[in-house]
Amino acid sequence: MEIEARRTPIQSFYAGQSIFITGGTGFVGKVLIEKLLRSCPDISTIYLLIRSKKDKCPKSRLDEMFKTPLFDRVKKEVPNFRKKIVPIIGNLVIEDFGLSESDNNTLINQVSIIFHLAANVRFNENIKSSTIINVNATATILKLAKHMPNLKSFIHVSTAYANCHVEHIEERFYSYPINHKDLIMFTRYLNKNVIEKKISRIISRWPNTYTFTKAIAEDLLRDESGDLPVGIFRPAIVLSSANEPFVGWMENMFGPLGLIVPSLLGITRFYHYNPDFRADIVPVDFTVNALIASSWEVFNQFRRGKDTLIYNFVSPVDGPTWHKYAYTLFDINKMYPLHDAIYFPLAFYFQRKIPYRICVWLGHFLPALLIDAINICMNRNPRMWKLCKKVDKFSNAIQPFCNNEWNFSTDNVQAMWSHLSEDDQQLFNFSMVGFDWTKYLIDHYMGLRLYLLNEDDSSLQISRIKYRRFYWIHQTLKIIFTFAVFWTVWIVFTIICT
Numbered sequence: 001m002e003i004e005a006r007r008t009p010i011q012s013f014y015a016g017q018s019i020f021i022t023g024g025t026g027f028v029g030k031v032l033i034e035k036l037l038r039s040c041p042d043i044s045t046i047y048l049l050i051r052s053k054k055d056k057c058p059k060s061r062l063d064e065m066f067k068t069p070l071f072d073r074v075k076k077e078v079p080n081f082r083k084k085i086v087p088i089i090g091n092l093v094i095e096d097f098g099l100s101e102s103d104n105n106t107l108i109n110q111v112s113i114i115f116h117l118a119a120n121v122r123f124n125e126n127i128k129s130s131t132i133i134n135v136n137a138t139a140t141i142l143k144l145a146k147h148m149p150n151l152k153s154f155i156h157v158s159t160a161y162a163n164c165h166v167e168h169i170e171e172r173f174y175s176y177p178i179n180h181k182d183l184i185m186f187t188r189y190l191n192k193n194v195i196e197k198k199i200s201r202i203i204s205r206w207p208n209t210y211t212f213t214k215a216i217a218e219d220l221l222r223d224e225s226g227d228l229p230v231g232i233f234r235p236a237i238v239l240s241s242a243n244e245p246f247v248g249w250m251e252n253m254f255g256p257l258g259l260i261v262p263s264l265l266g267i268t269r270f271y272h273y274n275p276d277f278r279a280d281i282v283p284v285d286f287t288v289n290a291l292i293a294s295s296w297e298v299f300n301q302f303r304r305g306k307d308t309l310i311y312n313f314v315s316p317v318d319g320p321t322w323h324k325y326a327y328t329l330f331d332i333n334k335m336y337p338l339h340d341a342i343y344f345p346l347a348f349y350f351q352r353k354i355p356y357r358i359c360v361w362l363g364h365f366l367p368a369l370l371i372d373a374i375n376i377c378m379n380r381n382p383r384m385w386k387l388c389k390k391v392d393k394f395s396n397a398i399q400p401f402c403n404n405e406w407n408f409s410t411d412n413v414q415a416m417w418s419h420l421s422e423d424d425q426q427l428f429n430f431s432m433v434g435f436d437w438t439k440y441l442i443d444h445y446m447g448l449r450l451y452l453l454n455e456d457d458s459s460l461q462i463s464r465i466k467y468r469r470f471y472w473i474h475q476t477l478k479i480i481f482t483f484a485v486f487w488t489v490w491i492v493f494t495i496i497c498t
């Protein structure tokens with residue numbers, strides 16, 4: 001009783017609850033588990049859907065996951081946390097996730113809160129695979145949730161871009177030219193090429209199959225969730241942590257990092273984006289705090305069906321533009337260059353596609369071919385062409401988000417914030433009013449250097465020497481290039497005149 005009295009409203013809501021999380025092995029899911037374990041100490045159990053992957057069984061995957069630095073803090077603060085994690089072996093692509101009967105019964109009888117994060121986040125996955133994971137699996141979870149007598153809330157994680165076919169995205173459901181039933185039926189009976197042909201006109205309104213299938217999953221929830229306490233959480237581009245469990249945590253190169261990191265390493269240098277458009281980025285710890293609060297809010301607000309609570313969790317209007325994002329990272333790179341860089345880091349942006357493509361061919365692919373030719377002659381592995389192709393594919397996938405800007409309504413997120421007690425606002429901070437973006441971007445760079453590229457200050461002196469060397473090589477090449485251009489013009493001019 002005494003312990004209860006010291007808990008905040010959100011902590012009390014989670015006390016004694018059994019939570020089912022899908023996607024808990026992903027970037028956002030891991031941070032969610034870490035925060036729940038650390039800040040909601042009275043949670044009873046976290047059931048974590050997990051599959052075998054790359055010859056690793058679920059148990060060894062979990063052991064590896066908890067060895068990562070992300071969980072260092074929770075290990076110290078909640079030493080017995082592993083007892084609360086119960087793996088549920090399952091795969092979204094299998095009918096009813098392939099759950100054993102006993103796991104199925106455990107989930108039905110025990111679970112009171114669901115966070116459905118698992119998704120196929122590959123932007124250009126074929127429509128059939130994307131639908132099976134992003135739509136059909138949501139239908140399976142919903143079916144399971146309908147049997148749970150203790151269910152208090154079910155949060156489905158969508159994306160802020162699910163409705164990017166409209167310019168002003170409100171926190172409500174939208175209608176689509178195809179419904180979930182037809183799409184699910186297509187995936188059952190047709191092959192991927194036939195489906196693609198059948199609905200290519202519809203899909204073309206979205207930049208990729210990922211956002212399209214996320215939209216159709218929302219359609220499914222509107223029509224099928226009935227009386228369930230469902231909420232939809234739509235984050236923008238989720239990047240490194242601002243504060244928790246420590247500053248700058250990240251673990252993958254999705255989003256803008258897939259373009260920036262190759263440039264910081266001197267591999268690529270041209271971008272296609274509108275410098276004035278907002279980079280809709282949100283820190284992962286703020287995202288997870290809002291996600292945790294949304295479950296509490298959905299339970300309290302009791303909104304159902306078409307009136308379901310939807311949260312657009314996006315960066316505020318004073319968030320950084322793409323230009324500020326890219327150039328802040330390049331500025332910090334001057335002081336903390338990367339040890340593995342292969343050339344002087346450069347960044348040039350284009351707003352028009354044709355000059356950008358010309359520069360990509362001349363400035364990325366042509367040098368890649370030359371370097372690969374040299375590598376082949378020296379009996380070394382030619383990998384630059386492949387690398388540039390990969391970055392180019394990634395760049396094409398992300399360009400719609402760097403060359404368009406959306407307005408988002410965030411009334412529900414703001415109302416949720418105002419409903420939090422002062423203690424909860426401290427414990428689960430997700431307000432980005434007055435957020436220090438410059439500090440965040442500096443920490444973001446340091447995080448990518450440390451956690452993605454495994455570079456700490458021990459290699460800094462060598463990196464700085466390398467950086468200076470690359471600088472002079474680049475200046476020398478620039479002079480040679482300028483001289484060669486003038487010389488060619490001079491020769492052509494003398495030939496014409498004589």
Ligand SMILES: NC(=O)c1ccc[n+]([C@@H]2O[C@H](COP(=O)([O-])OP(=O)(O)OC[C@H]3O[C@@H](n4cnc5c(N)ncnc54)[C@H](OP(=O)(O)O)[C@@H]3O)[C@@H](O)[C@H]2O)c1
Pocket residue numbers: 022023024025026027028029049050051053090091092093116117118119120121133157158159160234235236237238239254255
């Ligand atoms: N990250 C962002 O910027 C962002 C932005 C907006 C919305 N979101 C949404 O947030 C959620 C989490 O994103 P994330 O960045 O954490 O993604 P992520 O790192 O790619 O994680 C995806 C998760 O889904 C699981 N999953 C995928 N296919 C599965 C399958 N067949 N069976 C079982 N599990 C499967 C993965 O499990 P394995 O580990 O076994 O592969 C992983 O746990 C997604 O719903 C995404 O749409 C993310």
